[in-house]
Structures are given as C-alpha cells and as structure tokens.
Amino acid sequence: MAFLPCNACVELTAKKIILGLLLVSDGRALTVRSLIDACALFGIKENNVRVTLTRLSADGLIEASSRGAYALGPPVLSLADQVATWQTMEQQLGPWHGGFVAVYTGTLTRSNRKALRQRERALEMCGLRELDPDLYVRPDNFQGGAEFIRQRLRALGMEAEAAVFAASDFDGERRERVAKLWDGRSLDAHYRKDQQRLEDWLGRYQMLEQEVAAREVYIMGAQAVRSLVFDPWLPAPMIDEAARHAYLETVKRFDDTGKALWDRRFQIRIGMPYMTEEQPTSGVLQ
Template identity: 45%
Template sequence: MAETSKTALDESAPGPAARRLILKLLVASETETLDASDAIRACALFGISDNNARVALTRLANANLIETAGRGTYRLGSEGRALGEDISAWRSAEQRVRPWDGTWVAVLIAGLGRSDRTALRVRERALALVGMRQLEEGLYVRPDNLVGGVAHARERLYGLGVETSAPVFTVRDLDTGLESKARGLWNGKELVKGYRDSRRLLEKSNARLGTLPVELAAKEAYLLGDEAIRQLVFDPLLPEPLVTVADRVAFGSEVRRYDEAGRSIWQRFLAARG
C-alpha cells in the first residue's frame, strides 16, 4: 500500500481529522458513495469548516484514496479500497488467532538505521500494529499464536513498512529468565481492564443513543466507536495465560454491536438533509 494510505488515518486532533472522517464514512456507506454536501455536513458536526472539508476531498482524490462517481459524488479509489479492507479487518480479528504452543515470533532490527525519522516512525507503527515488544536491544517478539505463523508476520511487517533486510524468525526454548521477561512485556491485567471498561462505556452509550437528537447521537457514536475500533486495531491479540481471552472476545462483540448502531444513526443523519 502506498505511504499515503498508511498515514491517511494517523492525523491527531481533538476531533476526527476531515480526511479520516470522510474515508470512514465511505467505508461504511451502504451505497459505496458519498455526496460532497454530505461530507461537508458530517465535518461540520466536529467543527471542521466547509473549506477544510473541500480541501480534504481534493487531497484524498489526489492521493487516489477517493475518486469521482458523478457530479459532486465520490467513492473509494484504488488506494482507498485497500485501506478500507485494513480499516474493516478488526471485525475478524479473533478468526486470526490460533492456540499458542509457547513459540515466539521475533524480528531483529538492531542493524537498521535510526536517522531517517519517517522510516523510524513507520517501523515503530508497524511493530505496534503486529503487537511486537522489545525483548532485548533491537530484538522484538510476540507470541506465535496468529494464523499463518511467522510467514504471515513477516509479510505483514514488510507490508507495513519494516525494511525487508530485517530478519523475521521464530524463537523457542528461551531460558527461564528471558521467558519470564518475554511474558511480562505486556500488562495483561491492564489490557483486560481496558476491555471491560470500554465494553461498559459502549453499553452505556448504546442504551442512550436513541434518546439523543440524531446530530448528537451521530457525533457520540463516531467518537466512541472510533476509539473502540482503534483499541482493537492495536490490540496485540495475546493468548492465554497472558490475557483473559474471553474478555477480549466480549469486548469485540460489543464493538460490533455498537458499530452497527452507529452505522444506522449515520444513515439517518445523512438522509435528513435540511
């Protein structure tokens, strides 16, 4: 995927960046299209000006993330369709998990340069997305509990921007000290607490969305749903006994329910043109 696609959703702001919001609305669209006027209305909910919304549309089109589908209407472009698949991958996350036999996937980045800040940022994001943590200087690991094993991990790391000169391999039979250190790289209790807290937050919001004006409901559903999905996207998908898997599964199920409710609310909002 092109570098533009990798960074298109990375913008940080108090609310959603215009480009991120527009892309996600297109990914969720039942008709697979979005009118420019609806994009502008959606952006206005979050205090994004008409001009900034139009600039975002232009930049997304220039990056092949969206393309015109008629006068004033857009659909996902070639880069956007690929990115849309990445955005939606969280839905099937648990299907990518397999039983863990104690083996670790490792990547050695000690020989890679650190002077190129862009390359370093891409590398660090890739390692985070694959759920890897540093065991020793320049050596990152994760449990080998994902479908496809080391071959898939290697393909994903390289696809996300890690230099192909970085060896990706499996490690087993660590000594007692390193094994204990590896298992302690993630705070399993904190992860489980995050699953439970976020699940309760979504349940509480879902119960009250129907009582809110559609504009407020759409805004709340987007902000809370976006944060919950981000939590799943960056979740390392650890096995037992490092986390309580049942709590992660329950959280994922609640995110899917909340996402469906949010989609319905946004359809109502976009249909209610003034």
C-alpha cells in the same frame, strides 16, 4: 464504524473524518456534499472540508471517482483492508504453546521517514514489542504462525526485507523481560470498562437527539474500534480471553448501530454514495 484515523483522544479534523468515513464505505465513493454535512456535525466549515479534499487528492490518499465524489486512493486501500480485520482477527487465533514470533529490523533503513512511520505502525498493529534494539517479538498464537505475521506486516507497508521467524528458548533474563512487554491486567480492565461504557450508551442512545447520537457514536466508536485494531491479541494466560471476546462482540453491535444511525442521518447522501452533487436530493437534508 471503523474510523481508524479518528482517535477520540485527539482533536477531530476534516482529514480524520473524511478518511474515517471512506475507510468504512466498503470501497465506494462518497459525495462531497455528504462529507461536508458529516464534518459540519463537528463544527468544521465547508471551506475547510473542500481544502482538505484537495490536499488529500493531491497526496494520492483519495481520488475522484465521479463528478463530486471521492473514494480512497490506492496507497490507502491495503491499510483499509487490514483495518477491517478487527472484526475477524479472533478467528485467526490458535493455541499458544509458549513460542514467539520475532522480527528483526536492524538491516532496514532509518533515513526514510515515511517508511519508518509505516514500519512502526505495522509492528504495533501486529502486537509486536521491542525486546532488544531492533528485535521485536509477540506470542506465536496465530494459526498461520510466522508466515501470518510476515504477510500482514507486508500488507501494512513494512519492508519485505525484514526478517520474520519463530523464536523460543530465550535465556532467563530475556524470558523475564518478554513477560513484561505487555500489560495484561490493563488490557483486561480496558475490555471490561469500555464494554460497560458502550453497553450503557446502547441502552440510552434512542433518547438522544439524532445529531447528538451521531456525534457520540462516531467518537466512541472510533475509540473502541481503534483499540481493537491495535490490540495485541494475546493468548491466555496473558489476558482474559472471555473478557476480550465479550468486548469484541459489544464493539461489533456498537459499530452496526453507528452505521445505521449515520445512514438514517444522511439518508440518500450516505446511503447512495455514488450520487453526485448535481443529482436531485428529493428534499433530503435541504
């Protein structure tokens, strides 16, 4: 359940839950009633949900697809596609020969706050770190090299004018600083610790009440998926690739379990997302 807008470290809001559910709906619409029921699991009232839907629609983040149902708006669709790549990003990796991909943003405007936020998010989601003012780098370990990073940055909303290129042969001082831009030990510890946490939950969730399990899988899944969406996908020896792979596989199983739990919890309303509020519910969740 790839709920990017939900960061488990911050307060859940109607906006985060609505966008999170729509992000994993495979482009389908969800009914207002199903979104109200989902938010109710976290103590969010119906009026709050309806006001949030109105605001999100006015901002173009969602749009009505039929009476009583909403889907993601065009500005969010490209981001949704990129968020979904967490499951396949490992397949895009190639051998690392010690080079880097660099991005220079010094020629880009800083007065447009929206563009600046999108740029910062894109750089972070691509694992780029600032080496010098306006110069960002990451290991060149994707099969497509600089072109892969260039295309992904643009898909994430970064300006096409940014210079993206292969880089190598840093001087001694910069070489030392490059090596410290990422904390591989912390990443390895996170992979192992969070994998164990998810595995423990998968081993006991069937003993939980349905609504408790639905809440927990949402929050824990959000945190796990978000960590992979923003993972720098470093090469060995910077990180333990086996530990990352094991963590990825566990998160995939956790994600599948979460989707199944939510489908069972909401049955027709989530399982048939095109159904409008006016259609019969056959007594489900009444």
